[in-house]
Amino acid sequence: MRRRTRPSRPSQPTDRRTTGVAARPGARACRSGALLAIVGLVATIVLGAVAAPANADAIDDRRKAAERQKAANEKERSDAEEVLEGLEGELGAVSDRLLEVRAQLPAARLAVQEAEAEYAKATREAAIVAARLQDAREQADDLSATIEADSSESSRLREAIGQMAREAYRGGGDVSGVSMVLDADSSEDFIRRADLMSQALRTRAQVLDDLQATESGNRNSAERLQAVQTRIGELKDEADAKVEQSKAAKKAAEDAKATLDALLAEEQEKQAALLAKKGEITAQLARIDRESKRIESDLRKAIEEQKKRDAERAKDPDPGDPPPSSSGTLFVNPTQTRPIHVTSEYGMRYHPVLHYWRLHAGIDLRDYCGNDVYAARSGTVAWTQYRNGYGNQVMITHGSVNGRSLATSYNHLSSFVVRPGAYVKAGQLIARAGNTGMSGGCHLHFEVYFNGATTNPRPYLPL
Known part of the structure; x- marks a missing residue:
């Protein structure tokens, strides 16, 4: 009997994790x-x-x-x-x-x-x-x-x-x-x-x-x-x-x-x-802008009355007002939030869909609904009323500062604590923060007026 020769099997590559096996x-x-x-x-x-x-x-x-x-x-x-x-x-x-x-x-x-x-x-x-x-x-x-x-x-x-x-x-x-x-x-x-x-x-x-x-x-x-x-x-x-x-x-x-x-x-x-709704929106914004003009007109009258009162009183500066400084600060913090916090600045705003430019005429400060709102400076309450677009508003006139009449407004309030004609000191409670006037959220919209026209409040706040 002849010896049977077994054919050699070529090795094949295999997975390293499996056992190598010769293929037929x-x-x-x-x-x-x-x-x-x-x-x-x-x-x-x-x-x-x-x-x-x-x-x-x-x-x-x-x-x-x-x-x-x-x-x-x-x-x-x-x-x-x-x-x-x-x-x-x-x-x-x-x-x-x-x-x-x-x-x-x-x-x-x-x-x-x-x-x-x-x-x-x-x-x-x-x-x-x-x-x-x-x-x-x-x-x-x-x-x-x-x-x-x-x-x-x-x-x-x-x-x-x-x-x-x-x-x-x-x-x-x-x-x-x-x-x-x-x-x-x-x-x-x-x-x-x-x-x-x-x-x-x-x-x-x-x-x-x-x-x-x-x-x-x-x-x-x-x-x-x-x-x-x-x-x-x-x-x-x-x-x-x-x-x-x-x-x-x-x-x-x-x-x-x-x-x-x-x-x-x-x-x-x-x-x-x-x-x-662009036409309806434009009409509503125009009404709000006219309300802003009425506010300025009403404010000019209030400023004249304030000048008369100041002349009669010959009032000295209230010691509670911030003293003149190189920083230009005129106001104390009008909010209960410490430190004061800005959520939206003063300036022009643009709507990306309506292509509408509009002035944001104040500065938005963080304040939660029901929080205290304080007079930023001593003065006389000109009015407390609901204004279209502003909600509940307090306007305070502060007399003449550096040769210009000064006033401040506090907007979107939930309630009033003072009445028109009242004299308030800097830091005195005047209202409660809110969300009136369709503001979109609780905050204090704070505006500053020199000679009846709005200006950026930032330089005059303790920021």
Whole structure:
């Protein structure tokens, strides 16, 4: 019997976490496609690792840009609120909601980008794990085939050994050198018998060696198959988790997109509603501006009366008023908030939808509804009344300061504590802060008048 030569099996690349298994030649074509897919996925991972910092930087840049845009939109919203301050009905609310939506859009767009990036990442990872799982399954198939083939070979070798044993038994079982010499008819017969005996012994030894090698290889293959099957279970669990992660990321991306679409639709709706009411808004703002002119006219009369009172009294400066200083401060803090806090400055405001410019003629100071409001300087209460666009208003005249008549107004109040004609000292309680006049939120709108015209209060406040 000739020795059976077992063909060598070329090694195949494997997942580092799986046991390496030699592939059967017939399986090479099947495995090559999977291996190419794995190589491609590994390249994707490597390139992804190289590109990861760049992608992270891009996300960070987009996040910073979204934050800057949100801050700009919030400033735009604040300015637009001042433009439409005092509007009656829901016009101001529609405008405020429009600009609130615009302020939310940068974050919503960023959320969509981040969710889509997370979905793409989860999908890539799921594909990588799926390829590893497929590779492990193919390794298990190869090992099972190898074990089956080796088992058949082992059975064949055992049968051959049994056949040799049976033939030896039928021949008397004695293949010793003595019997070979005694039974030989001639020297040629002896040589022939010796050659046959030597060949039989070599064949038997070779078959035994083959059986031992085959069974040892089979045990090794069985151990590797068990390891691969364990790895298959792990990879299957990981693949299932990645699929679920991908589904969740896809759902998050869809939800983020739906949120963005809803905001964009609402933005268009509110903008259309606001533009449709532009004529009504313009008319209301014109009425409020006329109210401002009436206030200035009424104030000029009050200033004349104050001048007469001051002349009659020959009043010295009230010791409670802030003393003249290089800083120019003329007032004490009129709010209960300590330290004084400005929420909106004096100046022109622009509405981004209506394209309407309007003067915010005072400075908004933080004060909560019901908080105390104090006289910023000693003077006489000119009036306490509701004024269109200003809500409840207290006007105080302070006489002449540096050759100019001075007055202050306190607006959007919830209630009055003083009456017209009363003389108040700096820091005296005069009213409670509120939100009257459709102001959009509790605060104190504080105005300063020199010679009956508004001016920026900031330089004269203790800020």
